Amino acid sequence: MRTQENWGELLRVEPEFLVLESAILSGKITDYREIPPGAFSWHAWDMIPHDRLFKIILPFLRQQLLRASEVMPAIYKERLDGIEPGAIFTPNDWYQVPVLVKDDDPTHSLRGFRAEASANPGIMQPRDMQAPSMTFGSGGTSGTHTPTFVSIEDRDREVQGWRRGHDYHGLGSGDRVLYTYNTTHKGGQWMQESLWIHGVQVNLRRPEEGPEQVLRNIRAYRVNVLFTVQQPYEALHQQEKSAGTNLHSLVEASLEKPEHRGLLVPDMRGQRQIDFVFLGGFEIVPYAIQLAQEYLDCVPIATLLGSSEAIPQACSTNPSLTPTGTCHYNNLHLLHGPHYIEVVKPMNQAWVPVEKGEEGLLVYTSWARDGTIWIRYAPGDVATLLMGEGECPCGLQTPVISGVHRKDLNEQEALLVEGCAAG
Amino acid sequence: MRAAPLDKPMDVECPLIIQGRETLPNPFPGKSIFYYDYTYPIAQAGPLDIAQAIGATRQADRQTWSERRTQLHAAADAFSYGEKLLEHTIRITGAPRCVVASLLEDIPEWLCSVPKMLEARLNHTIGALPAQVVGENAVKHYAPLSGFCYAVTPGNDPRSTALVAANACALGLPFILAASPLDAVAPLVVRALIAAGFDPRFCQLIYFRRDSDAARTHFHLVDAASAVWTFGPDESVDRTLRYEEKTDTRVVDHFEGKRVLRHNSGNCAAISIGPVSQRMRTTLWKALDFPLGCTATKTLLSVDAPPQTTQDLSEWFASKVVGDPLDPKTEIGYTHPHNIDLLEGMLEKCRLYGTVYGGERLNPYQSRPALIHLHEEYPDLLRQEIPAHVLTLLHSQDVPEALAAINRHTGAEPRLAVSLLGVPEEHRREAIATLRTHAVLVDRPTSEVTPSCHEGNDYLDLLTEGRLVREL
Numbered sequence: 001m002r003t004q005e006n007w008g009e010l011l012r013v014e015p016e017f018l019v020l021e022s023a024i025l026s027g028k029i030t031d032y033r034e035i036p037p038g039a040f041s042w043h044a045w046d047m048i049p050h051d052r053l054f055k056i057i058l059p060f061l062r063q064q065l066l067r068a069s070e071v072m073p074a075i076y077k078e079r080l081d082g083i084e085p086g087a088i089f090t091p092n093d094w095y096q097v098p099v100l101v102k103d104d105d106p107t108h109s110l111r112g113f114r115a116e117a118s119a120n121p122g123i124m125q126p127r128d129m130q131a132p133s134m135t136f137g138s139g140g141t142s143g144t145h146t147p148t149f150v151s152i153e154d155r156d157r158e159v160q161g162w163r164r165g166h167d168y169h170g171l172g173s174g175d176r177v178l179y180t181y182n183t184t185h186k187g188g189q190w191m192q193e194s195l196w197i198h199g200v201q202v203n204l205r206r207p208e209e210g211p212e213q214v215l216r217n218i219r220a221y222r223v224n225v226l227f228t229v230q231q232p233y234e235a236l237h238q239q240e241k242s243a244g245t246n247l248h249s250l251v252e253a254s255l256e257k258p259e260h261r262g263l264l265v266p267d268m269r270g271q272r273q274i275d276f277v278f279l280g281g282f283e284i285v286p287y288a289i290q291l292a293q294e295y296l297d298c299v300p301i302a303t304l305l306g307s308s309e310a311i312p313q314a315c316s317t318n319p320s321l322t323p324t325g326t327c328h329y330n331n332l333h334l335l336h337g338p339h340y341i342e343v344v345k346p347m348n349q350a351w352v353p354v355e356k357g358e359e360g361l362l363v364y365t366s367w368a369r370d371g372t373i374w375i376r377y378a379p380g381d382v383a384t385l386l387m388g389e390g391e392c393p394c395g396l397q398t399p400v401i402s403g404v405h406r407k408d409l410n411e412q413e414a415l416l417v418e419g420c421a422a423g
Numbered sequence: 424m425r426a427a428p429l430d431k432p433m434d435v436e437c438p439l440i441i442q443g444r445e446t447l448p449n450p451f452p453g454k455s456i457f458y459y460d461y462t463y464p465i466a467q468a469g470p471l472d473i474a475q476a477i478g479a480t481r482q483a484d485r486q487t488w489s490e491r492r493t494q495l496h497a498a499a500d501a502f503s504y505g506e507k508l509l510e511h512t513i514r515i516t517g518a519p520r521c522v523v524a525s526l527l528e529d530i531p532e533w534l535c536s537v538p539k540m541l542e543a544r545l546n547h548t549i550g551a552l553p554a555q556v557v558g559e560n561a562v563k564h565y566a567p568l569s570g571f572c573y574a575v576t577p578g579n580d581p582r583s584t585a586l587v588a589a590n591a592c593a594l595g596l597p598f599i600l601a602a603s604p605l606d607a608v609a610p611l612v613v614r615a616l617i618a619a620g621f622d623p624r625f626c627q628l629i630y631f632r633r634d635s636d637a638a639r640t641h642f643h644l645v646d647a648a649s650a651v652w653t654f655g656p657d658e659s660v661d662r663t664l665r666y667e668e669k670t671d672t673r674v675v676d677h678f679e680g681k682r683v684l685r686h687n688s689g690n691c692a693a694i695s696i697g698p699v700s701q702r703m704r705t706t707l708w709k710a711l712d713f714p715l716g717c718t719a720t721k722t723l724l725s726v727d728a729p730p731q732t733t734q735d736l737s738e739w740f741a742s743k744v745v746g747d748p749l750d751p752k753t754e755i756g757y758t759h760p761h762n763i764d765l766l767e768g769m770l771e772k773c774r775l776y777g778t779v780y781g782g783e784r785l786n787p788y789q790s791r792p793a794l795i796h797l798h799e800e801y802p803d804l805l806r807q808e809i810p811a812h813v814l815t816l817l818h819s820q821d822v823p824e825a826l827a828a829i830n831r832h833t834g835a836e837p838r839l840a841v842s843l844l845g846v847p848e849e850h851r852r853e854a855i856a857t858l859r860t861h862a863v864l865v866d867r868p869t870s871e872v873t874p875s876c877h878e879g880n881d882y883l884d885l886l887t888e889g890r891l892v893r894e895l
Contacts, residue, residue: 248470255474256647258482295471 001224001275002170007321010043010167011395017044024056032060032338032368037156040368041163045337046396049389053336054091060367061340062088065097068373071126075100075113076375095350099363100377102146108346118144124372125149133371136186138308138379148309149371150186155193157338157368158311162194164335165304168396170276170318171225173199178218179227179278180205180245186308187280191227200225211245211253215260218273226250226264227278230288247279247288251295266297276318277301283404284316284329305332305404309374310339310364314401317394325394331386334398338368342376343383343401351376359384362404380407435511435607437465437630439472440614442479443623448472451632453604455514457748457757457788463511465604468629473640477647479624480571480597486622488545488553488595492538495592497619499531504611510749512581515605517757517788519748522712523581530585530612533874537589540875541883549892560894565887567595568682570649572886574598575641575664577654578605579715579810584612584628586874587652590882592621593875598652599627599644642667642677650682650886657687657836684885686878688861689717690808690833691869693842694724694825694854699732703844704739707814710842710868711792712754714762714810717839717878718870721808722815722832724825733796733816737780740792740814745785757788758811766790766811769804776801782813805832822850826857833859839878840869 002010020039023029045053065085068076083097103112117124124147125133131152137145150158171177177200181188195202203221205214217223229246254265261267264274277299279288284303292301304315314332317325327333334341344351345360354360362381366374387400437453438445450464468476486494504527512523545553547562554564572591576583584600585608591598602609613628631640641664645651653660667675691710695703710720725732748756763784770782773795782793792812795804804815805828819825829841840862843854855863861879864871875882 252470252474255471255478258478291471 001175002167002172002318002321004321004323008395011047013044013047014042017042021056024059030059030063032063033153033370035368037153037160040157040160040337043164043167046164046333046335046398048397050091054094057336057340057367058088061094061365062086064365064367064369064373065375067126067128068375071128072123072373074116074120074123076373079111080375092350095344095352097351097376099344099351099361100375102379114144114146117146121147126371126373129370131370136308147372148186151370154338154369154371155190159190159194159197161312161335161338162190162304162306163198165312165315166194166198166200168315168317168321168333169278169302169304170300170321171195171198171200175225175275176201176203176221176223177225177227178203178205178214178221178223180214180229181227181280187306187311190306190311191280195227205245209245211249212257212260214245214250215253215257215263218263219260222273224273224275225278226274226276227280230279230281230285247277247291251291255295264299265295270297272297272299274299276320279303282406289329301329303330303332304335307379309372309377309379310366313339313341313362313364314404317396322394326387326392327394327396327400330404331400331402332404333392333394333396333400336398338366339374340365340367343385343399344376344378354385356385356388359403362401381405382407435463435507436610437463437602437604437607438610438628439466439468439630440610440617440623440626440628441472441476442627443617445610446472451604453515453607456759457517458514461514463607465632466630468631468640470640472629473643476599476627476629477571477644479627480599483571483597483624484622485567485595485597485625488548490620491592491595492542494616494619494621495534495538495589498592498612498615498621499534501618502531502534502611502615504608508607508611511607513748513756515607516579516581516715517748517759518713518715519753519756520751521754522756523748526581526713527608529582529872530608533582533585533872534589534612534615537593537875540873541593544883554892557891562892562894563889564892565594565883565889568649568886568888571647572596572598572650572652573644573648574600574652575654576600576602576606576609578603580717581606581608582872583654584609586872586877588612588616588626589874590886592616592626594882594886596650596886597625597627599629599648601629601631601641601644604630604633638667642675645677645681648681650684651678652684654686657685660685660687682885684880684882686717686880688836688839688878689719690722690806690838691718691720691840691842692722692724692829692838692860693720693844693869694726694819694822694829694846695728695844696726696822696846696850698729699723699725699736700845704736706842706844706866706868710870711812711814713870714758714812716870717808718868718872719808719810720814720842720869722805722817722829724817724819724828726819726822726825728818733778733780733794736814736816737794737796740781740794743792743812745789745791755789755792755812758790760787762810763788763790766793766809766813769807769809769813770795773797773801773804776804800828800832802832806834822846822853826854830857830859837861837879840864842867842869 062085069080101110101112102114133149135147135149177195231246254260266272300318300320302316302318305313312335314334316332317327319328342363343354343360345354361378362383363376363378383401384403386402389399390397392400438447447466449467452462453465455461547554547556549564552564554562557563574587613626616626617623665678743754745755746753770779777797780794781791784790795815797817838860841858841860842864
């Protein structure tokens with residue numbers, strides 16, 4: 001695991017990034033496909049100011065705007081009517097691009113696409129997509145889910161992007177991870193891939209393995225990092241939802257069988273094999289924090305926000321690496337690349353960034369994507385801008401958001417219990 | 424006298440005590456059916472509390488037999504309660520102050536008497552294990568059962584925890600006790616045990632709301648335990664604590680493979696010879712004053728009683744002071760309305776079979792004590808145990824007839840106890856040989872519990888692994 005002392009090694013703009021930046025700004029690179037997937041693992045994306053980032057991704061925003069209208073006409077032709085990609089030069093120009101929503105939002109006169117996509121899922125696949133694709137469904141808790149088509153290269157870009165999250169969580173070569181996620185979900189698959197290419201030893205939980213066997217595996221494989229799911233405390237009372245392997249059940253099994261102490265729950269000497277716990281899902285729920293504090297001797301925990309549509313979006317850091325940082329638990333640094341993440345509010349005809357302390361819609365634009373193109377797509381999440389760029393003491397430059405939640409809170413719990421986080 | 428009024432009476436609450444740590448997580452309110460504005464907090468054990476308790480028992484230091492019996496005596500000395508606890512128990516049980524105080528005084532007595540009774544039997548040791556000489560060169564030694572005991576106590580008797588704890592502690596079996604939400608005495612017993620030196624992991628106390636969600640918690644504990652201690656009729660224990668319906672066709676028997684301790688007898692009776700003397704009445708009243716308890720005498724078979732016996736007994740009953748149980752002068756407190764309804768219904772039917780004295784309902788929670796003098800045997804009454812102040816009187820020609828009547832109206836489970844009051848030696852032997860009962864008390868009330876052997880349960884056998892050792 002990375003230590004506090006070498007956290008600073010991550011806070012850099014890689015020389016390779018400078019080369020890439022120069023190539024883009026000089027016009028040598030005009031197509032996102034010319035950016036090597038490995039570039040998305042560079043920390044520079046999180047170390048440059050927004051103005052600089054925008055200039056770098058602008059050609060690709062334009063590229064996708066143009067592509068979207070042409071290759072996904074059912075979704076974008078009408079919605080982007082009047083938007084001239086070539087006329088976008090500044091962030092203010094970009095803010096005129098409308099927000100895309102899945103379900104109708106009469107308040108803002110936004111028409112959703114769920115019904116059309118449900119009737120014909122193929123409209124979500126760009127017509128120019130030559131490479132084989134895989135689809136991942138999302139948004140099923142509010143109705144029929146809609147697909148996101150991704151190519152192998154899209155996968156490569158996203159898993160490389162996730163590696164930055166692993167770095168900010170302190171993972172590195174020599175670490176041994178066990179994850180209990182459902183690998184039929186995109187998050188579970190990408191997790192496996194990104195960990196693997198990040199250079200850690202990866203162990204996965206077989207579906208038939210319960211909490212006790214997971215603990216035995218942690219011991220047998222000398223695992224020091226656990227990726228697992230969480231449940232809100234209220235869901236524990238619903239037996240069918242609380243079954244399975246999650247943080248609670250792992251703690252429970254550890255408490256009940258003394259031979260499992262020292263793995264996740266500290267032993268009598270206060271020692272614990274697990275150095276870090278990743279908790280996926282919509283947020284780190286209060287119950288999980290309570291478990292970590294009461295039973296796990298405050299084991300560092302952190303999360304990374306992502307969805308079937310876009311990974312990564314934001315992440316918190318390992319608190320033991322950034323003790324002075326604000327970016328702990330549910331305070332998340334935005335992670336741009338391969339997606340552009342914004343928190344916006346309506347202002348006249350535009351959707352502009354919120355001010356510090358304000359809550360707004362979380363939107364993302366997949367500027368480096370072969371598959372389903374998202375242009376300022378708002379899946380229904382809201383967030384509050386906690387800190388502006390450069391303000392977090394941890395040293396990462398991107399803004400910090402907090403309080404990410406679904407506009408519909410009922411949907412939030414359903415997602416936490418039944419969504420991609422469900423183990 | 425162990426009641427110790429505190430300068431600052433502690434508020435009554437029902438905390439979890441796990442590994443010696445007291446917590447009150449997610450408390451739910453306990454209420455009294457008799458005092459509508461009285462509430463107190465009861466901890467709700469969550470899944471991790473249960474897991475901690477289970478894990479703790481698995482690491483508990485069982486100590487030696489010698490250490491445990493010394494510590495039980497120390498726990499008896501350490502046990503104390505304050506005025507608030509006394510009043511709380513009155514409010515919850517409805518029993519009057521004098522009765523509740525007497526019950527609470529039994530607790531240290533039981534904590535001491537269990538090791539004493541066992542010492543008398545375990546007259547040998549093998550290493551650190553207690554043993555009993557059973558024959559020439561033959562010794563039976565008793566190793567504690569592996570695992571732990573999970574006990575579910577009822578709320579009708581504040582001594583339940585002491586009964587479980589005294590035996591489990593003496594015999595070296597760690598326990599997790601799920602106390603009734605009505606029982607606020609349990610924490611005091613557990614605290615006394617820990618103060619006396621028992622490993623805090625040995626004696627764990629939990630509470631949880633006994634509603635539809637409780638089944639999962641309960642069955643998890645049953646499955647983890649090696650012994651299950653239950654109270655109550657077999658029918659309700661099996662329905663609520665033993666069997667779990669998984670599907671329409673699949674039922675799981677969670678008791679399979681476990682040592683199961685059942686306490687399902689009751690309906691105590693007494694036989695008296697001649698006039699019911701003052702001494703007999705004093706003895707009888709001790710067995711009548713707490714009708715909620717399984718040890719209450721319900722039937723008196725009177726042999727060779729003079730004609731005015733019924734009149735004397737009815738006047739004696741009528742003299743009992745009925746009132747607010749908190750009033751020190753009260754002898755008859757509150758009873759659950761359902762039990763009074765039951766009594767009223769039975770009294771109505773009994774008028775066809777005998778004479779009813781007293782029994783008038785005074786309010787939803789009280790009635791005057793009832794004496795039913797049966798002129799002929801009425802099986803429905805003689806076989807039923809009504810948890811209210813009622814005594815059925817039946818005259819018998821002789822002792823054999825009285826014994827036959829008692830046995831005739833005993834169900835599948837033997838009675839908990841029968842008192843022999845003024846019964847001469849020659850009839851006592853016959854009674855002991857023929858009565859279908861777990862205990863025979865000679866000139867003692869049926870309410871005198873032998874805590875090391877209650878309701879036919881020999882805890883020495885039930886809570887240990889006995890092994891016979893023969894040497895040349």
